[in-house]
Amino acid sequence: MSEIPENDQPMPLVSHLTELRTRLLRCVAVIFVIFAGLFAFAQQIYTLVSAPLRAHLPANATMIATDVASPFLTPFKLTMIVSLFLAIPVILHQIWGFIAPGLYRHEKRIAVPLLVSSIFLFYAGMAFAYFLVFPLIFGFFASATPEGVSMMTDIASYLDFVMTLFFAFGVAFEIPVAVILLVWIGVVDVKYLKKIRPYVIIGCFVVGMVLTPPDIFSQTLLAVPMWLLFEVGVLFGGLIRKRSAPVQADEPDDQPPATQP
Numbered sequence: 001m002s003e004i005p006e007n008d009q010p011m012p013l014v015s016h017l018t019e020l021r022t023r024l025l026r027c028v029a030v031i032f033v034i035f036a037g038l039f040a041f042a043q044q045i046y047t048l049v050s051a052p053l054r055a056h057l058p059a060n061a062t063m064i065a066t067d068v069a070s071p072f073l074t075p076f077k078l079t080m081i082v083s084l085f086l087a088i089p090v091i092l093h094q095i096w097g098f099i100a101p102g103l104y105r106h107e108k109r110i111a112v113p114l115l116v117s118s119i120f121l122f123y124a125g126m127a128f129a130y131f132l133v134f135p136l137i138f139g140f141f142a143s144a145t146p147e148g149v150s151m152m153t154d155i156a157s158y159l160d161f162v163m164t165l166f167f168a169f170g171v172a173f174e175i176p177v178a179v180i181l182l183v184w185i186g187v188v189d190v191k192y193l194k195k196i197r198p199y200v201i202i203g204c205f206v207v208g209m210v211l212t213p214p215d216i217f218s219q220t221l222l223a224v225p226m227w228l229l230f231e232v233g234v235l236f237g238g239l240i241r242k243r244s245a246p247v248q249a250d251e252p253d254d255q256p257p258a259t260q261p
Helices: 013-049 070-084 088-102 105-142 155-172 175-184 189-194 197-211 215-249
Strands: none
Touching: 013 070, 013 155, 013 189, 070 155, 070 175, 070 197, 088 215, 105 155, 105 175, 105 215, 155 215, 175 189, 175 215, 189 197, 189 215, 197 215
């Protein structure tokens, strides 16, 4: 007999929509709970996020707020974004709880590691941006400031800049998971991915140009890790196909054999 999804019980559309609404409300509730706990530390959170730039400001230079409400709204906005980022494991868990009943057992075996690794890789991308990319690019910008120009960055502009980089690097670090999924479901194979490697490298630099601010420095710092992560995805994608091939060969046919008269 063919394998069927676990807990394969038909549900009406209304029940699915009700469950989806419940899980969405849980996600929103978790975000606001985290936000409520972090709001008292909004100023300290912004101080922490702005540390890579402030470390490279000239002597006696500070960041500035050009809008009247920026000293309050900018840390408020940052705290809300941080709450969303911290709630990502819960959000993905709710998504998993919604789709898991419709998955086969062998699909769950590979989906769970991919789900966990996607969370880890997203946070790893943000950490890579904060600890490695930010010091390099802000040090470069500070050293390239023309003589007679004071480097005094607006706090709202800085937040938009770093959030763009955080998101870009977090998404870019998901490339191995995306590649493994494409190979696993059979959309592409490893040989084809190796064949298009030169185009992938060019595409990484194009994506880096689109997702990062318009400077070659940050574009390169995003494009090179994207290419290396693509190679990691190709490597593990090949291992998954090698392991799944014998399993698929041993699976019984969907139709039972015909009985002999």
